[in-house]
Amino acid sequence: MSNNLLKGKKGIIFGALNEHSIAWKVAERAHEEGAEFILTNAPVAIRMGELDELAKKTNSDVIPADATSIEDLEKLFDAATRKFGKIDFILHSIGMSLNVRKGIHYTENNYEYYMKGMDISAISFHKVMKVAMQKDVMNEWGSVLALSYIAAQRVFPNYNDMSNAKALLESIARNFGYHYGVNKKVRVNTISQSPTATTAGSGVKGFDAFINYAEDMSPLGNASALACADYCISLFSDLTKYVTMQNLFHDGGFSNVGVSQKVMDKFM
Ligand SMILES: NC(=O)c1ccc[n+]([C@@H]2O[C@H](COP(=O)([O-])OP(=O)(O)OC[C@H]3O[C@@H](n4cnc5c(N)ncnc54)[C@H](O)[C@@H]3O)[C@@H](O)[C@H]2O)c1
Secondary structure (H helix, E strand, O other), X not given: OOOOOOOOOEEEEEOOOOOOOHHHHHHHHHHHOOOEEEEEOOHHHHHOOOHHHHHHHHOOEEOOOOOOOHHHHHHHHHHHHHHHOOEEEEXXXXXXXXXXXXXXXXHHOOHHHHHHHHHHHHXXXXXXXXXXXXXXXXXXXXXXXXXXXXXXXXXXXXXXXXXXXXXXXXXXXXXXHHHHHHHHOOEEEEEEEOOOOOXXXXXXXXXXXXXXXXXXXXXXXXXXXXXXXXXXXXXXXXXHOOXXXXXXXXXXXXXXXXXXXXXXXXXX
16 A cells, blocks of 8 residues: 655665565565665675566666675765665665574674674664765655664573674664764664564574564564564654654564563463
8 A cells, every 4th residue: 555655755775685575575665655766785695686576576776785895885875876866765674693694602602703793784784874974865854774673672592693783783873863863864763673584584593483472472463574664664754754863663562561461371
């Protein structure tokens, strides 16, 4: 259903890998709501080929960029400026931990992997905004969003070093959000999403138990990737102009529940 919430708006969407990706759903919804955008991902992800299908469907260009590379980001924003002039929204939907991928326990983390994970999953958000600000690519009242998880605040043992990356990501949103607000009237937020069955999500050990537990704990149940996309659209729209520097829980109520009856019943 379209309400033309993003009519005339231009943007960049990072992180659509396949149809399960949260960014994929955001791109589909943004297109329905009248936005135009560039799709970008790491070169290795683009070589997998699935992004072309989304590009065709949403009438978008695909531009490869490793989000940790300032040079790639500069080229990406230059291309966006050539195509659109200034832009109105950016989605950072990027996460990867080599310690998670290689099954290395949190207490035994490999620091080369740890630094790489921080760079990809958190510091890249700073890099994206630094280059965007230097090149003055955003329109006033633009909106920048990244995706987080409640492991930034609470312990979920198997989430490993991604917990630290998400804490840093949320802190970057607050701090950069201050400066971007003062200097350019651009808002910056993170959405803390329910566990969602995507490539990145399913990489976490014991993900099935994890997602079922969250489902039983949340009064509304887990929020789907599509519901997350709807929330992103609202935050890119002009209806949320004064929301900034926030970590916004989109989790069916999970974050405010101590224990649910459904979970209690399993122990009775
Ligand atoms: N799936 C969940 O349970 C869940 C819950 C809360 C938050 N999130 C967050 O949502 C975001 C999107 O993840 P997803 O679940 O849609 O999984 P996904 O695997 O579909 O997306 C992750 C994306 O990150 C991209 N990426 C990795 N390294 C990159 C790099 N160097 N440069 C540019 N892109 C790179 C991947 O190619 C991929 O497209 C992530 O930040 C993730 O942590 C996911």
